[in-house]
Amino acid sequence: MSPEEAKQRIGSLSSELKQHNYNYFVLAMPTISDFDFDKKLEELNALEKQFPEFAEPDSPTKRVGGDITKEFVTVKHRWPMLSLGNTYNAQELLDFDQRIRKAIGDNFEYVCELKFDGLSISLTYQGGNLLRAVTRGDGIQGDDVTTNVRTINTIPKKLHPSDYPDEFEIRGEVFMHLKAFERLNAERLENGEPPYANPRNFASGTLKMQDSGEVARRPLDCYLYFLYTEKLLFKTHWESLQAVKSWGFQTNEHSRIYSNLDGVLEFISLWDKKRFGLSYDIDGIVIKVNSYAQQAELGFTAKSPRWAIAYKFKAEQVETELLSVTYQVGRTGAVTPVANLKPVQLAGTTVKRATLHNADEIEKRLKLHEHDWVYVEKGGEIIPKIISVNLEKRKDRANPIYYIIACPSCGTTLERKEGEAAFYCPNEEGCPPQIVGKMQHFIGRKAMNIDGLGNETIEALYQKNLINKISDIYDLHLHSDQLKQLDRFGEKSINNMLDGIEKSKQMPFEKVLFGLGIRYVGETVAKKLAAYFKNVDSLGAATPEELNAVEEIGDRIAVSVNDYFSNEKHKAEIEKLKIQGLQFVSEEKEVTLASESLSGKTFIISGVFAKYSRDELTNIIEQNGGKIVSSISAKLNYLVAGDNMGPAKLEKAQKLNIPIISDEELLGMIG
Ligand code: IVH
Numbered sequence: 024m025s026p027e028e029a030k031q032r033i034g035s036l037s038s039e040l041k042q043h044n045y046n047y048f049v050l051a052m053p054t055i056s057d058f059d060f061d062k063k064l065e066e067l068n069a070l071e072k073q074f075p076e077f078a079e080p081d082s083p084t085k086r087v088g089g090d091i092t093k094e095f096v097t098v099k100h101r102w103p104m105l106s107l108g109n110t111y112n113a114q115e116l117l118d119f120d121q122r123i124r125k126a127i128g129d130n131f132e133y134v135c136e137l138k139f140d141g142l143s144i145s146l147t148y149q150g151g152n153l154l155r156a157v158t159r160g161d162g163i164q165g166d167d168v169t170t171n172v173r174t175i176n177t178i179p180k181k182l183h184p185s186d187y188p189d190e191f192e193i194r195g196e197v198f199m200h201l202k203a204f205e206r207l208n209a210e211r212l213e214n215g216e217p218p219y220a221n222p223r224n225f226a227s228g229t230l231k232m233q234d235s236g237e238v239a240r241r242p243l244d245c246y247l248y249f250l251y252t253e254k255l256l257f258k259t260h261w262e263s264l265q266a267v268k269s270w271g272f273q274t275n276e277h278s279r280i281y282s283n284l285d286g287v288l289e290f291i292s293l294w295d296k297k298r299f300g301l302s303y304d305i306d307g308i309v310i311k312v313n314s315y316a317q318q319a320e321l322g323f324t325a326k327s328p329r330w331a332i333a334y335k336f337k338a339e340q341v342e343t344e345l346l347s348v349t350y351q352v353g354r355t356g357a358v359t360p361v362a363n364l365k366p367v368q369l370a371g372t373t374v375k376r377a378t379l380h381n382a383d384e385i386e387k388r389l390k391l392h393e394h395d396w397v398y399v400e401k402g403g404e405i406i407p408k409i410i411s412v413n414l415e416k417r418k419d420r421a422n423p424i425y426y427i428i429a430c431p432s433c434g435t436t437l438e439r440k441e442g443e444a445a446f447y448c449p450n451e452e453g454c455p456p457q458i459v460g461k462m463q464h465f466i467g468r469k470a471m472n473i474d475g476l477g478n479e480t481i482e483a484l485y486q487k488n489l490i491n492k493i494s495d496i497y498d499l500h501l502h503s504d505q506l507k508q509l510d511r512f513g514e515k516s517i518n519n520m521l522d523g524i525e526k527s528k529q530m531p532f533e534k535v536l537f538g539l540g541i542r543y544v545g546e547t548v549a550k551k552l553a554a555y556f557k558n559v560d561s562l563g564a565a566t567p568e569e570l571n572a573v574e575e576i577g578d579r580i581a582v583s584v585n586d587y588f589s590n591e592k593h594k595a596e597i598e599k600l601k602i603q604g605l606q607f608v609s610e611e612k613e614v615t616l617a618s619e620s621l622s623g624k625t626f627i628i629s630g631v632f633a634k635y636s637r638d639e640l641t642n643i644i645e646q647n648g649g650k651i652v653s654s655i656s657a658k659l660n661y662l663v664a665g666d667n668m669g670p671a672k673l674e675k676a677q678k679l680n681i682p683i684i685s686d687e688e689l690l691g692m693i694g
Pocket residue numbers: 105106107108136137138139140141142143196248249309328331333
């Protein structure tokens with residue numbers, strides 16, 4: 024390679040890798056596989072060695088990677104948080120083993136651990152109390168995310184007395200279980216929000232949220248794997264793992280000690296298969312020299328310890344042909360591109376389609392052309408993903424693929440909302456898949472669950488011009504003659520359907536509210552809103568501020584709900600549904616009071632609490648005769664305040680001289 028070419032290649036690789044680092048660490052939305060990233064980093068490293076004069080001072084080869092997000096307080100790590108070198112095959116591990124033997128001889132042990140695919144966290148304890156939790160950031164300094172980490176149940180906030188030092192740091196990995204990931208992602212889809220690509224991104228996005236209430240709703244977990252103390256307390260890593268476990272930390276039960284590389288290789292091949300049976304994602308195995316003295320002897324390179332290495336499992340990849348790109352319009356109008364592929368076997372299933380996410384993925388990242396050959400991978404993601412294009416197989420005159428500009432269904436020009444990657448069809452009332460999708464959502468299992476009426480029937484009834492909006496479903500009984508003319512629709516099916524529709528009028532308000540399909544109002548949010556506002560009139564009249572006062576209702580939901588009820592057509596539809604007999608008032612639950620000690624008193628709960636969720640505190644207040652109210656006024660009796668409470672609320676309460684109490688004080692009031 025000529026110096027000129029090398030200079031150019033170093034420049035382009037550096038900026039590409041910096042962008043990937045940014046996507047990974049800051050946006051938590053990587054667009055490249057770890058494997059490809061490492062290959063590019065290796066290439067850059069080799070070129071920089073050959074042409075050091077062209078290496079950029081802040082080259083990705085010199086940085087641990089990562090960046091710090093702006094919203095959190097930055098904390099410098101007492102001990103830098105390094106990353107690990109990666110290996111992908113037995114030969115690379117053998118080289119690692121050889122390097123170690125050369126430095127410290129043959130008498131040593133390895134500890135093998137699962138490599139959890141989450142994000143690393145550093146916890147500081149003082150006097151047995153969790154003092155601080157900081158993300159890795161750039162390895163030197165990270166974000167203080169203590170309030171969010173306090174919501175993780177398996178991280179102890181207070182340790183039972185034991186022989187731990189007064190101050191120490193412990194590091195581990197925060198992650199999300201696959202079950203929770205699937206459940207919460209399905210909820211996001213239902214609410215018209217973009218789903219996360221994998222549990223790691225979900226966990227990372229969650230830990231960096233500003234709203235700890237929302238963090239608490241998204242269950243995270245944590246395995247601890249490294250202890251830092253001022254004075255060395257143990258001789259080996261293994262001993263320290265046993266100790267931290269006895270102090271109350273969660274360590275992983277699958278870690279093992281081996282006296283040579285054969286054992287390590289066995290552990291690796293065992294988990295390469297068994298990993299699919301775990302309830303969380305792992306992306307490899309971490310191998311650490313056990314003895315601390317030997318670790319010290321081996322030392323560090325600029326980026327990582329010499330005494331540890333990661334073995335990364337390879338995500339299975341296959342090559343196949345792109346047949347076409349089609350577009351799906353969801354009930355919220357979001358238009359999602361899908362790659363249709365020549366069917367191919369991958370990780371035990373036949374893959375025919377892959378997600379393309381959005382316009383940028385097609386035009387900017389992959390620069391897809393018609394009939395490209397693409398590499399498909401099924402990693403932590405549920406839906407396969409196109410990793411890259413095999414440019415060698417691209418036909419000479421292949422046309423580039425451009426994301427569509429008009430709705431594939433109704434032809435309306437698509438719009439992109441500021442700050443969002445997705446394009447939307449704005450023709451809410453005239454675009455068939457949106458109209459049908461909204462009605463299908465309404466009758467769905469989690470919403471009105473109407474017996475005798477399924478998605479296909481909704482489609483058929485729409486095609487026959489019998490229904491166009493939810494309230495039309497409740498007028499179907501007026502069209503029995505037309506119903507009889509529908510294909511494959513006998514009298515019995517018609518009666519079943521009409522019965523089901525009639526019965527659905529008894530479904531509780533929260534189900535109706537969820538069924539309306541208001542953007543960002545999923546099942547949980549609908550429940551909260553119904554319980555809090557009690558009826559649709561109060562909900563519809565609520566200002567964004569009043570909506571915001573409800574637990575877990577953030578700005579985005581508040582604005583969306585307010586917008587929905589400001590629309591005249593929506594108001595008319597709700598009035599019609601009311602007349603048709605649907606439930607728009609919450610059923611009053613009979614509460615048996617535990618005591619009357621809070622009777623006549625009003626409360627607002629705000630912030631995050633270490634021991635209780637806000638729901639639990641609400642129950643405690645209500646069961647003892649107290650009442651939760653929506654907004655701070657001079658009439659309010661108490662503000663129960665936890666961590667991270669909004670400053671505006673606090674200021675207002677202070678101005679009005681409202682007593683601000685803790686959860687402990689609240690409990691004190693009821694004895
Ligand atoms: S030890 C200095 N052990 O992998 C060594 N790391 O690429 C510190 N990880 O930043 C790391 N599971 O986020 C260690 N059992 C494990 C791990 C683990 C996952 C992550 C961690 C680290 C990255 C290194």
